[in-house]
Amino acid sequence: MKKQLVLMALGVAALGCGSDPTSVANANPDPQSCLKGSISTGDVKSGxxxxxxxxxxDFAYSxxxxxxxxxSFQAEKGKGYMFLLESSDGVTNWDALLELATVNPATGNEQLLALSDDEGPHGWSRMYFIAPVSGTFYVRASGYEISDTSGYKLTAKSCDSPIAEITGTLTASAQTLSATDCVLAQPNFVNDSAHVKLFSVYIGPNExxxxxxxxxxxxxxxxxxGPAWGVDCSYAYEGCGGGxxxxxxxxxxxxxxxAQGDQNCNNFSINAPDQAGPLASRVSESPSVCEQFNWPGQYTVAVGSNFSGLGxxxxxxxxxxxxxIVGPDAPIRNPTLNFLRKKPLRATEYLNRAH
Incomplete structure (x- = not known):
């Protein structure tokens, strides 16, 4: 908890570079004994x-x-998916955490691709994406911390887009939001559950x-x-863009x-001491901590309304x-989701967890 508050105070985001997280990877990042089977759209798994x-x-997040x-989960490029992790009775509050992971074939290391924390009702988690690549990946159903144990239900649902990935422009395309579409709990555009229709838009370098x-x-x-797996930018992973x-x-x-690989840098000061002594030779400095965003790639769009808003x-x-500013030096980078920091807590959440 203390470490998180320091990060919030300094505005620090952990950054790094890595291989393309959309590469096909089938290796299981977890011990085989922890694998409870496979899950496909339409399944409800209990445990x-x-x-x-x-x-x-959990080094990457909690x-x-x-x-x-x-x-294990078999994803198909261009298909939309949603996972809901909830308490087994469908009522009890539970701080659930969902992660989508694989092994990076270039490094052999675990690669965290997507996650969801508290994006469902009652502290549950709900993760959605349009798969940027086909392959076998691994869904982890867990609590946020060691004390967050519970009986659970894990539901996988198909949320296919009605049109293929938009790689160029699109003239006004008529669509319909219906009661059979997937549901998000309190997306960022409305303080309510919302039926949503998913789309994917490719934004190339410097487009x-x-x-x-x-x-x-x-x-x-x-x-x-986006890019890649469409994770909300509040998780502060390197390269995230959207709105x-x-x-x-x-x-x-x-x-x-x-998509030009923007960089946002915050300076903070380290002042030289006033007194003489061993530290007297230290000079004042203003180092920068930089966060990179708006990398090129596939972005996931979720269109919706309040729960009753359809049509x-x-x-x-x-x-x-x-x-x-374009040219050969314009940055063309791929994001890696290895470098995540905790989502900042609301004040009420901090008080509840700290006491």
Missing amino acids: TLNSASCLRY EDSTPYDAY TKTISVHSTDFGAGFQVY VGEQTKGDPQSVTIT AFTLTVDAGPPPR
């Missing part, structure tokens, strides 16, 4: 996490030992894309995150992304002018 469960130290079960949504049937909103189109009826909402909408993707 119990307790003191007898497999235990691993920074705690966590009991977990793992399931600018403007994504717009318009509906006269309901208050439409959307969120777009939120606020919910509105009748007026189009837009988000513009330029017709249009999706448009326009190309904008390239950034002013």
